[in-house]
Each structure stands twice: as structure tokens, then as C-alpha cells.
Amino acid sequence: MLIHKYLTIFGRYLTLMGRTFSRPERFRMFLKQYVKEMAQLGVNSIGIVLLISFFIGAVICIQMKLNIQSPWMPRWVSGYTTREILLLEFSSSIMCLILAGKVGSNIASELGTMRVTQQIDALEIMGVNSASYLILPKIMGMLTIMPCLVIFSSATGILGAYATAYVGHVLPPDDLTLGLQHDFKPWFMWMSIIKSQFFAFIISSVPAFCGYTVEGGSVNVGKASTDAVVTSSVLILFSDVFLTQLLS
Amino acid sequence: MIEVKNLYKSFEDKDVLKDINTVFEDGKTNLIIGRSGSGKTVLMKNLVGLLDPTSGQVLYDGRDFVHMTKHEKVMMRREMGMIFQSAALFDSLTVLENVMFPLDMFSSMTYRERVKRAMDCLDRVNLNGAEEKFPGEISGGMQKRVAIARAISLNPKYLFCDEPNSGLDPKTSLVIDDLLQGITKEFNITTIINTHDMNSVMGIGENIIFIYEGEKEWQGESSQIMNSTNERLTDFIFASDLLKNMRQVVIQNGLNL
Numbered sequence: 001m002l003i004h005k006y007l008t009i010f011g012r013y014l015t016l017m018g019r020t021f022s023r024p025e026r027f028r029m030f031l032k033q034y035v036k037e038m039a040q041l042g043v044n045s046i047g048i049v050l051l052i053s054f055f056i057g058a059v060i061c062i063q064m065k066l067n068i069q070s071p072w073m074p075r076w077v078s079g080y081t082t083r084e085i086l087l088l089e090f091s092s093s094i095m096c097l098i099l100a101g102k103v104g105s106n107i108a109s110e111l112g113t114m115r116v117t118q119q120i121d122a123l124e125i126m127g128v129n130s131a132s133y134l135i136l137p138k139i140m141g142m143l144t145i146m147p148c149l150v151i152f153s154s155a156t157g158i159l160g161a162y163a164t165a166y167v168g169h170v171l172p173p174d175d176l177t178l179g180l181q182h183d184f185k186p187w188f189m190w191m192s193i194i195k196s197q198f199f200a201f202i203i204s205s206v207p208a209f210c211g212y213t214v215e216g217g218s219v220n221v222g223k224a225s226t227d228a229v230v231t232s233s234v235l236i237l238f239s240d241v242f243l244t245q246l247l248s
Numbered sequence: 249m250i251e252v253k254n255l256y257k258s259f260e261d262k263d264v265l266k267d268i269n270t271v272f273e274d275g276k277t278n279l280i281i282g283r284s285g286s287g288k289t290v291l292m293k294n295l296v297g298l299l300d301p302t303s304g305q306v307l308y309d310g311r312d313f314v315h316m317t318k319h320e321k322v323m324m325r326r327e328m329g330m331i332f333q334s335a336a337l338f339d340s341l342t343v344l345e346n347v348m349f350p351l352d353m354f355s356s357m358t359y360r361e362r363v364k365r366a367m368d369c370l371d372r373v374n375l376n377g378a379e380e381k382f383p384g385e386i387s388g389g390m391q392k393r394v395a396i397a398r399a400i401s402l403n404p405k406y407l408f409c410d411e412p413n414s415g416l417d418p419k420t421s422l423v424i425d426d427l428l429q430g431i432t433k434e435f436n437i438t439t440i441i442n443t444h445d446m447n448s449v450m451g452i453g454e455n456i457i458f459i460y461e462g463e464k465e466w467q468g469e470s471s472q473i474m475n476s477t478n479e480r481l482t483d484f485i486f487a488s489d490l491l492k493n494m495r496q497v498v499i500q501n502g503l504n505l
Binding site for chain 2: 025026028029117119121122125127128129
């Protein structure tokens with residue numbers, strides 16, 4: 001019974017995505033929405049991404065220095081492990097988990113409110129493909145802006161690590177630089193960006209589905225918003241396992 | 249003209265609409281009335297395609313809307329305008345942008361022409377000066393007028409209004425009724441209004457359909473209501489003691505409303 005329920009939901013999700021990825025009625029309107037969504041979902045998230053990345057970068061560096069570094073280890077180990085954690089997991093997966101909360105609830109509540117106040121019905125009556133008009137620019141906007149967020153996150157995380165070296169004097173800056181440059185594989189950066197594209201799709205499409213299919217009133221909009229965050233977070237974690245295995 | 253033939257709508261095992269047969273005429277204000285939960289909104293949603301009927305036909309000037317392809321339905325909908333109970337204006341757009349939206353989406357006009365057309369529509373509903381405001385900054389009555397302006401911006405052939413007067417004071421309701429009647433005559437469109445506002449029924453009802461428990465109970469003009477022998481209809485229209493007494497006085501003295 002439970003499987004049937006989840007398969008039904010998955011089927012409805014696929015149907016909605018089918019409607020979403022159809023040719024926009026007016027490309028001019030699509031572009032306008034696309035730019036607006038990039039600003040609303042992506043640019044407006046830069047602040048929180050930079051703030052969290054800076055402090056997490058600093059904390060990772062301190063933890064590595066205090067718990068990993070020993071006289072038996074090379075002096076670059078703290079910088080090296082900090083870089084690997086930031087590039088491989090934090091800037092893609094953990095940052096997307098954070099964005100799932102911010103962006104996911106935003107999308108679900110916006111579309112849910114539009115549904116219960118009949119704004120989506122109004123679009124349908126006009127003959128507009130509401131799924132394509134409302135959801136496609138959000139997905140495309142997130143996919144476009146996500147690599148920038150990943151790069152900003154990695155760079156700010158490294159800045160945070162440097163802050164511990166220069167301001168906190170936790171470790172010598174030269175050691176940190178040596179570690180950050182040691183055995184650098186550019187593929188890890190690409191891996192991070194590729195993973196983030198999958199996560200960007202999850203954090204925009206799943207909450208859009210939850211919001212778009214709301215029935216009832218404001219209580220259900222709140223529930224859809226919670227469901228959107230929980231579901232997209234779980235899906236990010238699941239897909240992270242597979243993607244890491246696949247891309248490593 | 250919109251014809252409804254043998255329309256049934258059920259939700260799981262509950263029959264909400266049962267064998268509805270009626271005609272909504274051009275250039276007339278067609279009213280659907282009935283108690284809350286009688287099936288008025290479901291009927292309107294079936295007419296515009298927000299719900300699919302269980303069986304039956306909805307013919308728009310002879311074109312069967314129910315059995316149209318998805319693309320045909322989309323094209324058909326461009327001939328429709330709808331005013332929702334909640335006005336359903338787009339929160340993130342200004343009044344002018346709301347009215348321009350259908351034009352932006354479907355017309356090949358230049359930007360200047362679209363703005364001019366939207367301003368003309370706002371002028372028609374007496375809303376000059378509000379174009380830069382957002383829906384949250386204007387009153388409920390103004391929101392309804394913006395919704396009317398948006399609905400007529402593409403010169404629809406069919407106009408649907410779901411309880412356009414709900415939540416409005418009696419004077420504002422009269423303004424909305426006059427507007428709807430005026431637009432119907434001016435553009436010779438088929439207007440269907442779903443309402444339980446008795447002022448609207450008596451004031452602008454040219455073709456009234458009374459729905460009772462999902463069935464068409466009565467159809468006629470507002471002038472026929474006063475002398476109707478249909479008890480369910482008169483009980484619904486003249487629900488309060490005051491109105492019942494007034495009706496008796498009108499009938500006894502042979503007055504004309």
C-alpha cells in the first residue's frame with residue numbers, strides 16, 4: 001500500500017516535470033522570469049552561503065589542526081584535509097542541504113499560496129501552461145546559479161581557514177598554503193559542480209511539486225513547505241551516496 | 249452561446265452534478281444561483297475545464313469543449329476570461345502588469361500598444377491612478393475591478409465570474425454588477441456569473457439557473473422569480489422574514505419591481 005502511494009506520487013511528479021519541460025509560450029516572458037528567479041533564489045542566497053562557508057571553513061581547519069595534526073604527520077595535513085572536505089562534501093552537498101531549507105521552503109510556500117489563492121487556476125484559464133511558466137524558470141535559474149554558489153562557497157571556506165591562520169594563529173599560514181596546494185586534483189572541483197547540478201534540480205523541482213500540488217488552505221501550504229524541505233534533504237543525501245560512488 | 253448537455257460530475261461515489269441541461273446566451277448576464285454546496289462552483293469549473301465532467305457535453309458555439317485535445321482546449325481558453333472569488337491577482341505584479349499579463353503572453357502588440365490597451369481596460373473599470381499599486385495595497389472592490397480589467401483585456405467571447413460580489417459591501421457590489429452588465433452588452437459576450445447575492449439576481453439576472461442539490465431546479469428571468477411557484481427557489485431567494493413579507497406585499501398589491 002505504501003509502495004503504491006509513493007509510486008503514485010512519483011508518477012505525479014514525473015507528469016508535472018513533463019508539463020514543466022515543455023516549450024515556453026513566450027520566450028520573452030520565460031527570460032524575464034528566469035532572471036528574476038536567479039536573483040530571488042540564487043543571488044539572494046549568496047549572503048548565507050558566504051557566511052556559513054566562512055565559519056565552517058574556519059572550524060574545519062581548527063578541528064583538523066587540533067585533532068589530526070601530530071608530530072608524526074606532515075605539516076601540510078591540516079590544510080590538505082580542510083581543502084578536501086570543503087571541495088568534496090561541504091561546498092556541494094552540505095551547502096545544498098542548507099539551501100534546501102532556504103530555497104525549498106521559499107518555492108513550496110510561494111507556489112502553494114498561488115495554488116490556494118487560485119492564481120494558478122487563473123493562469124490555466126488564460127491558457128497558460130502554469131507548470132512551465134512557474135516552475136521551469138526556477139529549475140533553470142537554480143541550475144545556472146548553483147556552480148557560482150559552489151565556487152563562492154569553496155573560496156569563502158578557504159578564506160575562513162586562512163582567517164584561523166592569520167587572525168587566530170592556529171597554524172602557520174605557510175603550512176596551510178602548502179596543504180591547500182598539495183596534490184590538488186582539479187577533477188574534485190568539477191565533481192563538486194556536477195553533484196551540485198543534481199542537487200540544484202532536486203531543491204527546485206521537489207519543492208515545486210510539493211507547492212504546486214497543494215490542496216486546501218494555509219495549513220496545507222505550511223505542511224507542503226515542511227515536506228518539501230524534508231523530502232529534498234533526504235533525496236540530496238541519498239543521491240550524494242550514489243553520485244560520490246559514481247564520480248570518484 | 250454555451251450549451252450544457254446531460255452534464256454529470258461525481259467525486260468518488262458522491263454525485264455533485266446530476267443531468268444538467270441548459271443554455272447560456274450571448275449578450276446576456278447568465279446567473280447560476282444556489283445554496284452553498286449545491287454544485288455551482290463545480291458546474292463553473294466543469295464549464296471552463298478546471299474539472300472534467302464524468303459525462304456530458306459543454307458546447308461553445310457548437311464546439312465540444314469536453315472532448316477537445318489539450319492543445320484545442322488551450323486555444324479555446326484564450327477566448328475565455330475569468331474572475332475568481334478571491335480575484336486571484338498575481339501578488340508579485342502591479343495592477344498594470346496584472347492587466348497586461350494576458351497581452352504579454354498572447355498578443356503580438358508592441359510594448360506601447362500593450363500598455364495602452366491595459367490602461368484602456370483600467371479606465372473602463374474606473375481604476376485610473378492605481379496602475380502602479382500592488383494587489384495587496386488596494387481594496388477588495390478594486391481588486392475585483394482589476395480582475396475584470398484583466399479578464400477583458402484580450403476581448404474574450406466568454407466571461408466567467410465566480411461569486412464576484414463575495415466580501416464586498418452592497419454599494420461596491422452594485423458597481424461590480426453594473427460593470428459586468430455593461431461589459432456584457434458592450435462586447436456582446438456570454439457572461440456567466442456564479443452568485444448568491446440576491447441584489448445581483450434581481451438586478452442583472454437575465455437568464456437565471458437555480459441549482460438545488462446538484463440538479464437544475466429552475467431556469468428563468470429575474471422578473472419571473474417574484475411570482476414563481478417553485479418553493480425551493482422562493483425559499484432560497486426570499487430567505488429572511490423581511491424579504492418574505494416584502495414579497496407578499498408586492499404580490500398582494502400587484503407591484504412591479
